[in-house]
Amino acid sequence: MAFSPLSTELIGGAAALLTTLCWLPQALKILRTRETRDLSLIAYLAFAGGVGLWLVYGLLIGSIPVIAANAVTLLLLLGILSLKLRYG
Incomplete structure (x- = not known):
């Protein structure tokens, strides 16, 4: 099954939105509770490294x-890591 370039980009955009926004609740919870x-x-360091490589890709x-x-x-992730280092 072939998808048009626009369909492919829309699927990628939807995946990007979902996988990016999933980190927002974790960051907000840490800011609220200061518990890490x-x-x-x-x-988190390994995951941030992987995400950095995906960014380069x-x-x-x-x-x-x-x-x-x-x-x-x-x-x-860098925000969460900085909170982890700050709040332990």
């Missing part, structure tokens, strides 16, 4: 959904 004890620093292939999703996700 149950978050694994190693896991998106830049290399010129895919706006990949670039946008990973840039916003990386910002949210």
